[in-house]
């Protein structure tokens with residue numbers, strides 16, 4: 663049985679698609695996309711911190727900048 667990739671409910675005859683994912687409703691597509699955006703932002707800021715290497719203070723201030731500037 664195919665299930666919604668966001669809320670895990672079984673899909674009915676109407677399937678909403680986003681990339682290779684399947685959702686039961688447009689609301690689930692939106693919710694998934696928001697979650698994806700958050701995950702992507704998190705990964706980017708983590709990469710940014712990792713790229714800063716051992717310069718701890720620089721990494722921290724850069725992390726604060728990225729969180730403050732995130733468009734929510």
Ligand SMILES: [Zn+2]
Pocket residue numbers: 666667668669670671685686687690
């Ligand atoms: Zn759903």
